[in-house]
Structure formats: C-alpha cells, structure tokens
Amino acid sequence: MERRDVVDHGLKRRATLAELYSGRVSTGEVQDASPYLKSAAKRLGVETDRTCPVCRRATLHEVLWVYGDAIGDADGTARTLAEVERLATERPDFAVYDVEVCTACDWNHLVRTWRTGTPGTPAARRTRRREA
Template sequence: MVDHALQRRAVLADLYAGRVGALEVCDASPYLQRAAQRLGVTTDRTCPVCRKLPLDQVLWVYGEAIGDADGTARTEGQVSALASAHPDFAVYEVEVCQGCGWNHLVRTWRAGTPGTQPARRSRRREA
C-alpha cells in the first residue's frame, strides 16, 4: 500500500502559496467526475480547495490480469470480486470534488489472488 498524502500536501501547499493555480490542480475530467459520482463513495472530508463540498472517492483498476476491466472505475464490491477471481492488478484510490474539480491520488495498492486465471480481453474494447 502506497500512501500519497505527502504528495497531496505538497500540491496543496503550492496552491495555497500561489505557486500553482487552481486551474492546474482542479483538472478532473467530466469522465472522472461522473465515475466518482456513479461508482464512488462520498467521504466526510471537505474539499481542500473550494471547501464547499465533501470529496467523492473512487477506485480505478489497472492490469493485464483483469482483461477488459483494465483502466476502468469500479465500486469497492466490484474490486473485491475482481481480486478474488484474478491474479495481480493495481488499484488506485482517487478523490474528486464535484464542485471545483480538485482531484488527487490518495492511495495505491496491489490486489488479486495468486493462482487464479487472468481475465480474457475481448477483441473489441468498449470506448
């Protein structure tokens, strides 16, 4: 498990000090915001930038072992299901503000069950 809190604090320190602009750090794409709304959970942490809304937190999964799920947002339940069915893949926990677009990596870790079968990749990838 890798905690990205230090990096997050550094970005926020730069923002508060005026070394970077809010536009540079509040760059969540509409796709990321929608994924967080649909598949994520709302935390009790207030957005550190606009200080208006609670942050959403969403999981992204990456790896050859999960086939078509590679590079998609997932609920916690879906990540658990993937982890019990397939070998090693990476999970990225991302926080997103629906208001100002602040987003940052919170934690990353590896998941999966050794000895299980990698998922097949279908020929046609969903856009």
C-alpha cells in the same frame, strides 16, 4: 481484499496543496477532473466526510480505478469497492488507484494505491482492443 505494496500519497497531496495555497501552482493545474472522472466518482465512488481542501464547498468523493493486464477489459476502468473485492478473488494481480474528487470545483488527487488479487487464479482475456 488483500492489499499489497500500499503507497499512501498523502505527502504528495499536502505538497500540492501547499503549492496551491502559496500561489506557486494555479488552480487550473490541480482542478482538472474530467467529466468522466467526476461522473465515475458520483456513480461508483463513496462520499467521504472530508470537505474539499480547495473550494471548501463540497465533500470529497473517493473512487477506485483498476489497472492491469490480468483483468482484461476491466483494465483502466472505475469500479465500486464491491466490484474491486470480487475482481480480487477472481484475478491474480492488478493495481488499484484510490482517487479523491471534488465534484464542485474539479479538484482531484491520488489518495493511495495498492496491488491485490488472488495468486493462482486465471488472468482475464482481453476482448476489446485497448484504446490508446
């Protein structure tokens, strides 16, 4: 899978953690993973070898979300890496968000984003109405 416009969000992540450790940000503001996000992380994500920086009790999962008009109904859904790689061969251009999630304490943060896709392939048509 070709990765274009890769953005690493490590700096923002470190800044958020520094604010948390210093007490400038409350845990509730950063430990806000929804049940849907946690479920997606467990079902579709991969378990990393990194320990959660907040609770230090669990290992982090990383899960991929895809966004873009070109992927039709897949827009705004969580996907396995294999599914994202397949989409990248079939669709012209879309964004991928790699999110780390702690399923124990609900910490979550964007790890990196990139764009992918194969120019010249057709865009998918949307069959569902987009939820607001």
